[in-house]
Amino acid sequence: xxxxxxxxxxRRLTLGVSAVVAAALGLSGTVAAQGRNPAYDTARRxxxxxxxxxxxxxxxxxxxxxxxxxxxxxxxxxxxxxxxKAKANSATLEEYALTAGCLAIARTSPGEKYQAPDGSWQTRxxxxxxxxxxCP
Amino acid sequence: xxxxxSTDAATAATARLVETRRRAGHGLGKRTAVLGxxxxxxxxxxxxxxxxxxxxxVIELNVxxxxxxxxxxxxxxxxxxxxxxxxx
Numbered sequence: 001x002x003x004x005x006x007x008x009x010x011r012r013l014t015l016g017v018s019a020v021v022a023a024a025l026g027l028s029g030t031v032a033a034q035g036r037n038p039a040y041d042t043a044r045r046x047x048x049x050x051x052x053x054x055x056x057x058x059x060x061x062x063x064x065x066x067x068x069x070x071x072x073x074x075x076x077x078x079x080x081x082x083x084x085k086a087k088a089n090s091a092t093l094e095e096y097a098l099t100a101g102c103l104a105i106a107r108t109s110p111g112e113k114y115q116a117p118d119g120s121w122q123t124r125x126x127x128x129x130x131x132x133x134x135c136p
Numbered sequence: 137x138x139x140x141x142s143t144d145a146a147t148a149a150t151a152r153l154v155e156t157r158r159r160a161g162h163g164l165g166k167r168t169a170v171l172g173x174x175x176x177x178x179x180x181x182x183x184x185x186x187x188x189x190x191x192x193x194v195i196e197l198n199v200x201x202x203x204x205x206x207x208x209x210x211x212x213x214x215x216x217x218x219x220x221x222x223x224x
Contacts, residue, residue, distance in 0.1 A: 035222035054198070077223045085216050091209055095201050099209040103217055104224055119195045134203040136210040 039070050050113025050121055051104045053132055055082065055097035060113045060121045102135035 036044075043049045049071055052058040056075045063071070078100075079093070086096035105114045108124040116122045116130045217224045 037222070053195075074223045077220075081216060081220055081223070085212060089209055089212055091205060092201075094198050095205050096209055096213065098198055098201055099206045099213040100217060102206065103210065103213050107217070107224070117195065134201065134206045136207050 037070055037074075039067065040074060043067055043070070044112055045109075047111065047113045047123065050115060051101065051108055052115045053098070053101050053105070053117070053119075054094075055099075055101035055104065058115060058121075098132070098134070099136075102131055105129050105131055106135075 040049070047060055048063060048067060049057050050060050056078055057071050059067075059071065079097075082093050082097045082100060086093045089096065106129065108114050108129060110124050110126055112124050113121050114124055114129050117132050122130065
């Protein structure tokens with residue numbers, strides 16, 4: 001067989017490493033896309049938690065004890081993200097949170113719960129959800 | 137002569153109206169009776185009606201946030217949600 005020159009070797013190694021890295025990134029990307037805590041995902045789909053108008057998760061009825069920690073953890077993380085993004089956009093945390101709430105409600109899948117402008121929990125159907133009049 | 141036994145203004149006014157008409161030779165007539173009854177009802181009652189508002193109830197969440205701000209932040213918020221799929 002032919003002898004690999006330093007040049008070719010370097011190129012092959014780079015290609016090989018790049019391929020491995022790309023594969024790894026691709027894999028982690030897939031995981032992250034559905035990166036929800038399974039308990040949260042299940043609760044959301046079964047309508048135990050829903051999207052509140054103000055941009056946070058809310059309990060529909062009385063939550064099981066093991067769900068509280070999961071939901072509160074998520075809400076704390078949301079709040080941190082809102083705080084950071086609001087500052088970057090010269091807005092208040094509440095303004096950013098309300099905007100995110102508008103969009104989060106729009107993203108609900110049929111069967112999931114969301115909070116309507118009158119405060120009640122509604123089940124998402126195929127129609128667009130009823131949202132605050134300020135929502136885009 | 138009619139003696140006014142009630143101090144209620146509407147009753148008194150109605151009684152005066154009746155007396156005036158009687159003196160003038162008119163009968164009471166249906167209209168006078170109706171007007172008199174209405175005047176008495178308003179004076180006696182004060183109508184209180186309890187019914188649900190016609191407009192749907194809306195919880196005014198963060199009343200001070202304007203729509204234009206929400207629109208301005210919408211794109212960035214959308215990106216934020218996409219970038220944080222674990223918490224949304």
